[in-house]
Amino acid sequence: MSITVMDRQIIEALQGGLPLVPTPFAEVAARLEMDEATLIDRLAALKASGVIRRIAAAPNHYMLGMVANGMTVWDVEDTRITVLGAQIGALPFVTHCYERPRALPDWPYNLFAMVHGATRDEVSEKRAQIAAILGDACRTSDILYSTRILKKTGLRLKEST
Numbered sequence: 001m002s003i004t005v006m007d008r009q010i011i012e013a014l015q016g017g018l019p020l021v022p023t024p025f026a027e028v029a030a031r032l033e034m035d036e037a038t039l040i041d042r043l044a045a046l047k048a049s050g051v052i053r054r055i056a057a058a059p060n061h062y063m064l065g066m067v068a069n070g071m072t073v074w075d076v077e078d079t080r081i082t083v084l085g086a087q088i089g090a091l092p093f094v095t096h097c098y099e100r101p102r103a104l105p106d107w108p109y110n111l112f113a114m115v116h117g118a119t120r121d122e123v124s125e126k127r128a129q130i131a132a133i134l135g136d137a138c139r140t141s142d143i144l145y146s147t148r149i150l151k152k153t154g155l156r157l158k159e160s161t
Contacts, residue, residue, distance in 0.1 A: 003051060006034075010042055011157055014055070066116040069146040070123045072130060073109035075102070075139040081111055087133055088113050093126050108140060120145065 003011070009032055018024040029039040046052045076084055081099055088111070089097035097113040113130060117123040127143055134141075 003046070006032075007042060007046060007051070008157065010039060010046075011052070015157065018055070066118060068117045068120045068123045070115050070117075070120070070127070070143040071146075072113045072115055072127050072141065072143050074111040074113070074130070074134060074141045075108040076111045076134060077137045077139075078110070080137040084134055084137055085111055088130055091126075091129070091133075093117075094130075109142070115143075 010028075013028050013032055019027050021027050023036075025039055026036040029036040032039065043052070043055065047054070085097055085099055088094055091113075093115055095114045095116060097111070099111055100109075102108055102110050111134075115123050115126045115130075117126060123143070123145075127141075131138065131141065
């Protein structure tokens with residue numbers, strides 16, 4: 001799907017985030033000189049076509065007291081990773097979960113799940129819950145703790161010329 005001029009304007013208006021007001025879509029629509037229903041319909045079409053995946057909050061976990069942030073990494077049997085990955089990704093304490101290719105011999109891990117907690121003990125407890133679900137499909141695992149927060153951004157388009 002190619003995007004229209006209107007779609008580009010919408011994406012550019014939203015790429016810096018939604019305004020923190022009671023009716024953010026109405027405000028963005030007004031800035032773009034369209035009605036809110038049109039904006040929401042275009043966003044739904046962009047999502048349905050795969051041009052955008054989602055509109056979501058990107059919280060600063062440190063500001064929320066979640067200072068022990070660990071990327072859990074797992075070496076899971078390839079034949080079972082799709083089903084097990086979906087189960088792990090559905091856990092309420094996993095913020096994102098995905099499959100990546102291994103980089104053997106140094107990196108045997110193919111399933112990644114981000115876990116946040118107030119302490120490393122809390123993250124370890126959550127990691128143990130993941131391990132219980134993976135069971136014998138997991139050969140080895142590790143956890144990589146964040147040492148700093150990185151800037152998070154969503155889709156960015158070059159400015160129109």
